[in-house]
Amino acid sequence: MSHAHDRLLIIDFGSQVTQLIARRLRELNVYCEIHPFQTVTDEFLEQFAPKAVVLSGGPASVIDDGSPRPPERVFDLGVPILGICYGQQVMMQMLGGRVERGEGTAEFGRAYVAPSKDLDLLDGWFAEDREQVWMSHGDHVAEIAPGFEVFATSSGAPYAITADPDRHFYAVQFHPEVHHTPKGAKLYENFVRLAGFTGDWTMAYYREDAIERIRDQVGDAKVICALSGGVDSSVAAALIHEAVGDQLTCVFVDHGLLRLNEAEEVVGMFRDHMNLQVIHAEEQDRFLGELDGVSDPETKRKIIGRLFIDVFQKHADEIEGARFLAQGTLYPDVIESVSFSGGPSVTIKSHHNVGGLPEKMGLKLVEPLRELFKDEVRALGRELGLPDKFIGRHPFPGPGLAIRCPGEITRDKLDILRKADAVYIDQIRKHGLYDEIWQAFVAILPVRTVGVMGDGRTYDYACALRAVTSVDGMTADYYPFTHEFLGETATRIINEVKGINRVTYDITSKPPGTIEWE
Numbered sequence: 436m437s438h439a440h441d442r443l444l445i446i447d448f449g450s451q452v453t454q455l456i457a458r459r460l461r462e463l464n465v466y467c468e469i470h471p472f473q474t475v476t477d478e479f480l481e482q483f484a485p486k487a488v489v490l491s492g493g494p495a496s497v498i499d500d501g502s503p504r505p506p507e508r509v510f511d512l513g514v515p516i517l518g519i520c521y522g523q524q525v526m527m528q529m530l531g532g533r534v535e536r537g538e539g540t541a542e543f544g545r546a547y548v549a550p551s552k553d554l555d556l557l558d559g560w561f562a563e564d565r566e567q568v569w570m571s572h573g574d575h576v577a578e579i580a581p582g583f584e585v586f587a588t589s590s591g592a593p594y595a596i597t598a599d600p601d602r603h604f605y606a607v608q609f610h611p612e613v614h615h616t617p618k619g620a621k622l623y624e625n626f627v628r629l630a631g632f633t634g635d636w637t638m639a640y641y642r643e644d645a646i647e648r649i650r651d652q653v654g655d656a657k658v659i660c661a662l663s664g665g666v667d668s669s670v671a672a673a674l675i676h677e678a679v680g681d682q683l684t685c686v687f688v689d690h691g692l693l694r695l696n697e698a699e700e701v702v703g704m705f706r707d708h709m710n711l712q713v714i715h716a717e718e719q720d721r722f723l724g725e726l727d728g729v730s731d732p733e734t735k736r737k738i739i740g741r742l743f744i745d746v747f748q749k750h751a752d753e754i755e756g757a758r759f760l761a762q763g764t765l766y767p768d769v770i771e772s773v774s775f776s777g778g779p780s781v782t783i784k785s786h787h788n789v790g791g792l793p794e795k796m797g798l799k800l801v802e803p804l805r806e807l808f809k810d811e812v813r814a815l816g817r818e819l820g821l822p823d824k825f826i827g828r829h830p831f832p833g834p835g836l837a838i839r840c841p842g843e844i845t846r847d848k849l850d851i852l853r854k855a856d857a858v859y860i861d862q863i864r865k866h867g868l869y870d871e872i873w874q875a876f877v878a879i880l881p882v883r884t885v886g887v888m889g890d891g892r893t894y895d896y897a898c899a900l901r902a903v904t905s906v907d908g909m910t911a912d913y914y915p916f917t918h919e920f921l922g923e924t925a926t927r928i929i930n931e932v933k934g935i936n937r938v939t940y941d942i943t944s945k946p947p948g949t950i951e952w953e
């Protein structure tokens with residue numbers, strides 16, 4: 436049953452926005468995969484058997500020797516092809532047209548295209564006599580390939596939209612997948628419709644299919660899973676449990692750096708409500724003991740990462756017959772990206788994960804979310820009946836409150852932080868802002884400040900509120916709360932949380948800041 440659904444292939448030439456193409460297509464219930472051009476060979480095409488192909492944009496110039504190409508074979512598959520930006524140019528060049536590096540024809544940013552002829556790809560697209568699109572190109576097509584005709588133009592691109600309608604080859608100079616091409620989704624909708632996709636990629640379908648695949652893979656062996664209560668591990672656990680029931684045991688590592696009532700909520704939900712076998716590993720003393728006196732952020736992260744693996748392994752070893760480790764790996768982690776720079780990037784923070792553990796323990800991986808984007812995981816979670824409270828949660832980092840407590844970590848500070856964070860999140864929920872915000876939390880600062888409450892002097896901690904908007908955590912902006920909201924929240928925290936007498940709001944974006952404080 437696996438792969439019974441229709442598949443669309445996106446050949447990646449290294450555009451920054453290739454993932455958005457996949458997002459737009461998945462929103463149309465079309466199953467697609469992104470593969471870098473280097474890996475797309477004739478054999479690959481044969482085996483993948485796409486029902487349609489999209490050629491992405493990319494930073495290279497088709498004029499240059501050795502610039503990326505798809506295999507010639509792609510044009511002989513007899514399936515519709517959509518070339519975007521670089522994909523358009525490579526298509527023209529390979530099919531007999533010509534691309535030039537233009538003097539004065541580069542376009543970056545907003546542009547308008549006007550239709551010159553009807554085309555099935557453009558059905559319902561032009562409400563008026565022009566449409567806004569997002570361009571980003573230096574080169575341009577100077578001569579279109581035989582069989583192609585022009586269907587729309589822009590001031591800098593006489594060949595903004597061209598097509599060979601008989602072969603269903605479409606070529607657009609702009610990026611229909613980005614937000615700044617407001618009606619771009621319509622173009623993809625038309626493309627997949629005329630390619631014959633039926634929209635069979637739904638989460639109800641995925642659930643059934645994934646359950647069968649998990650059963651096939653696991654057989655009657657045992658599976659272990661590090662459950663954090665975050666959406667990925669929660670959905671993975673719920674899905675695997677549905678597939679193999681009590682063959683799954685989850686380990687919830689309580690490192691003492693969790694939020695208020697978090698352990699009770701997660702364990703209660705999965706153990707008592709959903710009947711999963713959950714080991715609640717209460718290891719607060721071990722973690723907090725080793726962190727005692729440590730204030731360097733990377734050292735904290737390393738200690739927590741190492742202990743997490745130790746603790747998980749200790750509990751997992753007690754589960755006899757465990758042969759698989761479940762992980763909530765998502766599609767964005769799996770996509771091989773096209774790298775032109777080739778250089779290593781600097782480590783800003785060492786992220787905490789259980790990588791390396793499977794080999795050490797001789798375990799195989801079960802990764803039932805590998806094909807999904809985050810919002811699909813949420814949709815699957817809903818399909819599996821997980822409460823919204825789990826599905827819509829803000830991300831929470833593996834090292835937990837340790838990285839929201841700059842400087843030394845003490846139990847006292849953690850308690851204060853937990854209380855302040857709970858008040859802040861309560862405020863955000865009460866004002867109906869939770870779902871607008873990517874992530875919100877309090878950081879307790881390593882300074883105490885003087886204040887006056889009643890008639891007395893106070894000398895307590897200062898804290899910082901953080902709230903950001905983001906789409907993927909890679910870049911972020913601070914959330915523009917009203918002054919009323921900030922004032923009310925500061926008053927509540929100072930009144931309700933003993934130990935804090937000053938509240939600040941962090942208005943740093945990422946970059947230059949990061950989301951977490953450490």
Ligand code: XMP
Nearest residue numbers: 785786787830831832833834908949950951
């Ligand atoms: P930064 O602070 O790097 O965070 O801007 C980006 C996103 O990643 C989360 N984060 C982590 N998540 N383990 C995780 O699972 C980690 O070690 C870790 N560090 C940061 C952070 O909360 C934000 O969502």
